[in-house]
Amino acid sequence: MQMNMMEVDKVKDICGAICSISEVYDSVLQLVKAGGTIPKDF
Numbered sequence: 001m002q003m004n005m006m007e008v009d010k011v012k013d014i015c016g017a018i019c020s021i022s023e024v025y026d027s028v029l030q031l032v033k034a035g036g037t038i039p040k041d042f
Helices: 007-037
Strands: none
Touching: none
């Protein structure tokens, strides 16, 4: 199966967006844990 360059770029953009969202989510979790404002059973 061959993909043209537009499709490849679209997939890369989607993957990049997902990666940056999960990185932001991870750093938010780190901050919350460091602040101790998260319930232990979260």
